[in-house]
Each structure stands twice: as C-alpha cells, then as structure tokens.
Amino acid sequence: xxxxxxxxxxxxxxxxxxxxxxxxxGLEHAxxxxxxxxxxxxxxxxxxxxxxxxEVVTFAMEELCAxxxxxxxxxxxxxxxxxxxxxxxxxxAAVEALLAELLPLDDVRREEAELWLAFTTAARxxxxxxxxxxxxxxxxxxxxxxxxxxxxxAGGAPADLxxxxxxxxxxxxxxxxALGMVLHPAGVPPRTAxxxxxxxxxxxxxxxGPA
Numbered sequence: 540x541x542x543x544x545x546x547x548x549x550x551x552x553x554x555x556x557x558x559x560x561x562x563x564x565g566l567e568h569a570x571x572x573x574x575x576x577x578x579x580x581x582x583x584x585x586x587x588x589x590x591x592x593x594e595v596v597t598f599a600m601e602e603l604c605a606x607x608x609x610x611x612x613x614x615x616x617x618x619x620x621x622x623x624x625x626x627x628x629x630x631x632a633a634v635e636a637l638l639a640e641l642l643p644l645d646d647v648r649r650e651e652a653e654l655w656l657a658f659t660t661a662a663r664x665x666x667x668x669x670x671x672x673x674x675x676x677x678x679x680x681x682x683x684x685x686x687x688x689x690x691x692x693a694g695g696a697p698a699d700l701x702x703x704x705x706x707x708x709x710x711x712x713x714x715x716x717a718l719g720m721v722l723h724p725a726g727v728p729p730r731t732a733x734x735x736x737x738x739x740x741x742x743x744x745x746x747x748g749p750a
Contacts, residue, residue, distance in 0.1 A: 557599035
C-alpha cells in the first residue's frame with residue numbers, strides 16, 4: 540500500500556529542517572536547495588508544499604513561535620490557575636519559572652534564542668518576517684503584563700504598580716539577557732541570569748509605589 544503523506548506533517552518536517560539549518564548555518568543559507576537537502580527531500584517536494592523560499596522560512600518562524608508559546612502557555616496556565624499556590628514564595632517561584640522559559644538556560648532554549656535573534660534581525664529587511672517578529676514581541680509583553688497585573692491583584696506587588704512601565708522594563712531585562720547570553724555565552728552563565736531575574740522580581744515585589 541502506498542505511504543500516505545499528510546500535508547501538514549510534511550510541512551512541519553520541512554519547518555524543523557529550516558530551524559536546524561538556520562541554527563547551524565544562519566538564515567542566509569536557508570535556500571530551497573539547502574532546505575530540501577536538510578529535510579532529505581527533492582526540491583520539487585518542497586515546492587509541492589510551499590510556494591517558495593519566503594513561505595518556507597515564514598512558516599518555520601511561525602513554528603518557532605508556536606513551540607515557545609506552547610511551553611510558556613503551560614507554565615502560565617499553572618500560575619494563573621485559581622487553584623495554584625497562593626503563598627508569596629510559591630507564586631514568585633512560579634513566575635520565575637515561567638519567565639525563565641524566555642532565557643537560553645539550556646541547549647533547547649539557547650537554540651530557540653539564537654533562532655529568535657536570527658529571524659527578528661532579518662525581519663528588519665525582510666517584510667515577510669515582520670508579522671512573526673511582531674508576534675514574538677507583542678506576545679511576550681502581553682504575557683509579562685498579565686503576570687504583573689495578577690501579582691498586583693494578589694498582593695505580590697504594590698497595588699499602584701505601573702504595569703505598562705514595568706512590563707517594558709522586565710521585557711527589556713529578558714531581551715537583554717537573552718541577547719547577551721547568545722552573543723557572549725561565557726559572559727552571563729545561566730545561573731547568573733537566573734539570579735538577575737530573581738533579584739529583579741524580588742525588588743519589584745518589595746518596591747513601594749510611586750509617590
């Protein structure tokens with residue numbers, strides 16, 4: 540019996556090949572020929588599932604966003620569940636674990652951070668990548684804002700916390716740490732990055748509101 544190939548599964552196989560290729564060799568090497576070779580397919584097979592190189596790369600970026608988003612979503616659901624632990628220490632640990640998913644603390648997250656940097660940098664000159672870059676940017680800030688607002692509501696942060704401002708401040712911290720850890724791995728080891736994040740969250744919880 541002929542093997543049945545489900546189109547969406549094959550598209551995801553190709554997307555994973557793109558991500559491996561970009562992580563190893565850089566986005567500039569993600570030609571259709573190289574993508575097909577990485578996926579173990581004929582170039583015509585890739586063209587059967589995608590209109591061209593831009594669509595393949597855009598789909599791979601969307602898959603990256605979905606991969607990160609799914610892992611973060613599981614943490615968020617546990618943290619924001621009404622039955623979740625309500626003690627300050629428990630909640631702060633849960634917030635730290637959630638936000639740590641956005642830092643390159645292990646091989647999986649390091650590769651994702653490298654891919655994030657490659658795609659978002661390329662989006663400056665490649666319009667087809669801008670929606671994905673914008674999605675990563677906005678979804679991260681939406682998540683942080685939700686976490687901070689919930690902390691404020693639950694008494695884990697000052698009642699008059701400036702959530703929009705602190706959202707941008709915390710997002711800048713995470714972005715800066717991720718960028719530094721990708722570009723200079725020896726400069727900020729994972730343990731130091733976690734300590735920086737932990738201290739920021741502690742200071743945020745203990746800071747008095749604005750005068």
